[in-house]
Amino acid sequence: MSQFPKNSFKKALAAGRQQVGLWAALANPYTAEICAAANFDWLLLDAEHGPNDLPLILSQLQAVASYGTHAVVRLPTGEADLIKQYLDIGATTLMIPMVETIVDAENLVKATRYPPLGIRGVGSALARASRWNRVSGYLSRSADEICLLVQVESRRGLENAQAIARVDGIDGVFIGPSDLAASLGHLGNTGHAEVEHAIDLVVSAIAKTGKASGILAFDEARARRYLGCGVQFVAVGSDVSLLVRAIDGLRAKFIPNLPLSADRSAEAGY
Numbered sequence: 001m002s003q004f005p006k007n008s009f010k011k012a013l014a015a016g017r018q019q020v021g022l023w024a025a026l027a028n029p030y031t032a033e034i035c036a037a038a039n040f041d042w043l044l045l046d047a048e049h050g051p052n053d054l055p056l057i058l059s060q061l062q063a064v065a066s067y068g069t070h071a072v073v074r075l076p077t078g079e080a081d082l083i084k085q086y087l088d089i090g091a092t093t094l095m096i097p098m099v100e101t102i103v104d105a106e107n108l109v110k111a112t113r114y115p116p117l118g119i120r121g122v123g124s125a126l127a128r129a130s131r132w133n134r135v136s137g138y139l140s141r142s143a144d145e146i147c148l149l150v151q152v153e154s155r156r157g158l159e160n161a162q163a164i165a166r167v168d169g170i171d172g173v174f175i176g177p178s179d180l181a182a183s184l185g186h187l188g189n190t191g192h193a194e195v196e197h198a199i200d201l202v203v204s205a206i207a208k209t210g211k212a213s214g215i216l217a218f219d220e221a222r223a224r225r226y227l228g229c230g231v232q233f234v235a236v237g238s239d240v241s242l243l244v245r246a247i248d249g250l251r252a253k254f255i256p257n258l259p260l261s262a263d264r265s266a267e268a269g270y
């Protein structure tokens with residue numbers, strides 16, 4: 001029999017321990033493993049904006065499994081069928097984008113639970129998650145080790161953020177600065193005063209529920225500010241932006257006349 005996989009990230013959030021993470025969107029197991037070996041607390045495998053699909057995420061989960069970092073998989077949507085598939089391949093922490101209402105959150109929780117508490121289809125005999133039914137008690141215990149993170153990143157989501165956080169089965173609320181800025185009328189400008197104020201308000205609102213808040217900030221000062229005001233899981237960089245910046249910077253040292261692509265992270269205000 002295989003050991004029941006424990007979700008250390010879920011336990012850290014529940015215990016109020018901050019978790020510093022890295023965003024991975026290069027969509028391949030080799031670079032995912034390079035990122036995992038850096039030993040961030042968590043590693044976001046992005047199947048929303050990264051060119052990922054189920055088999056690719058599976059290969060990345062396998063590539064990072066032996067490292068200490070915890071894989072968080074962001075789905076493109078909160079469709080129940082997708083949640084079923086990603087849980088079956090062994091993702092234990094899911095992040096779902098663009099959650100706006102209590103009902104959205106309740107339906108997402110149900111999608112992660114087997115009947116009678118939810119609607120997750122039973123396929124554990126074929127699933128890596130149960131180590132193909134080698135993990136004893138998987139069906140009855142799986143929910144204990146599933147961590148469900150939802151993204152609040154629109155005006156409507158902001159209005160409902162505290163109620164969403166309070167939904168039983170939601171472990172954390174991630175604030176998406178780019179989409180939130182767009183929703184508030186400041187497309188591409190996450191540093192706008194209205195966006196920053198909205199983020200501060202929603203972080204405080206989530207804190208009052210006892211649930212974890214999360215965000216990403218590729219600017220060090222901004223990331224430290226969020227950690228300083230108690231945001232619990234913060235992504236402080238991404239494989240893609242680090243690669244672009246390093247490559248363009250190196251090229252500029254030796255071929256200085258070409259225009260350096262604008263520092264998008266500053267422009268986007270991360």
Ligand SMILES: O=C(O)C(=O)C[C@H](O)[C@@H](O)CO
Pocket residue numbers: 023049151153175176177178179180216
């Ligand atoms: O709205 C956001 O910001 C996010 O959800 C994060 C971005 O989607 C991610 O791609 C970082 O650029």
